[in-house]
Amino acid sequence: GAGVSQSPSNKVTEKGKDVELRCDPISGHTALYWYRQSLGQGLEFLIYFQGNSAPDKSGLPSDRFSAERTGGSVSTLTIQRTQQEDSAVYLCASSRGPGQQETQYFGPGTRLLVL
Amino acid sequence: AQRVTQPEKLLSVFKGAPVELKCNYSYSGSPELFWYVQYSRQRLQLLLRHISRESIKGFTADLNKGETSFHLKKPFAQEEDSAMYYCALRFSGGYNKLIFGAGTRLAVHP
Numbered sequence: 431g432a433g434v435s436q437s438p439s440n441k442v443t444e445k446g447k448d449v450e451l452r453c454d455p456i457s458g459h460t461a462l463y464w465y466r467q468s469l470g471q472g473l474e475f476l477i478y479f480q481g482n483s484a485p486d487k488s489g490l491p492s493d494r495f496s497a498e499r500t501g502g503s504v505s506t507l508t509i510q511r512t513q514q515e516d517s518a519v520y521l522c523a524s525s526r527g528p529g530q531q532e533t534q535y536f537g538p539g540t541r542l543l544v545l
Numbered sequence: 546a547q548r549v550t551q552p553e554k555l556l557s558v559f560k561g562a563p564v565e566l567k568c569n570y571s572y573s574g575s576p577e578l579f580w581y582v583q584y585s586r587q588r589l590q591l592l593l594r595h596i597s598r599e600s601i602k603g604f605t606a607d608l609n610k611g612e613t614s615f616h617l618k619k620p621f622a623q624e625e626d627s628a629m630y631y632c633a634l635r636f637s638g639g640y641n642k643l644i645f646g647a648g649t650r651l652a653v654h655p
Contacts, residue, residue, distance in 0.1 A: 433588070463641070465643075472551075473645035475642045475644065528641045536589040
């Protein structure tokens with residue numbers, strides 16, 4: 431079946447502008463995660479959604495970052511007033527549930543460049 | 546705080562040579578450790594997890610709680626193993642989020 435999809439694949443924006451990144455998880459997956467992959471920094475956890483529970487926002491780096499998940503499916507990560515340090519690849523992943531046996535499946539990522 | 550360290554940014558070997566990608570973690574409880582791999586122009590994917598105690602594509606990894614390590618090993622590297630490898634930790638109470646290391650790029654030369 432279809433894997434996790436993300437859009438856009440690339441985004442170039444000017445400093446100070448807002449951007450929205452979209453993630454479509456695998457159908458039926460209740461858990462959804464956002465990570466950020468900065469050059470030389472590995473992957474950094476941002477936010478986690480599980481069903482209708484309150485999201486775990488502990489990884490969001492500042493209040494300029496927010497995310498929502500509508501209808502338990504599609505998620506949007508919004509970065510307001512973008513800064514150059516926000517440039518990174520933003521990865522989305524989903525899993526069937528939160529259980530420890532559940533594998534996270536990653537999307538192709540959105541490469542964000544803030545000029 | 547939970548942390549994963551991959552000390553090598555780049556590991557360069559010749560085909561047929563043994564490979565060991567190092568991973569150390571910081572966590573006082575019982576961790577769950579993973580290796581993820583990202584081949585060129587492909588998405589990140591799970592390679593193996595310690596609880597499965599399996600060998601995938603000839604790779605194995607053993608969790609050593611005494612040394613807090615989860616090194617990835619393969620006795621004979623192949624060119625197609627060239628990729629970025631990430632070690633990741635999942636800890637109890639952390640829901641299902643993963644803590645990743647910075648990654649090691651493995652380059653296998655002919």
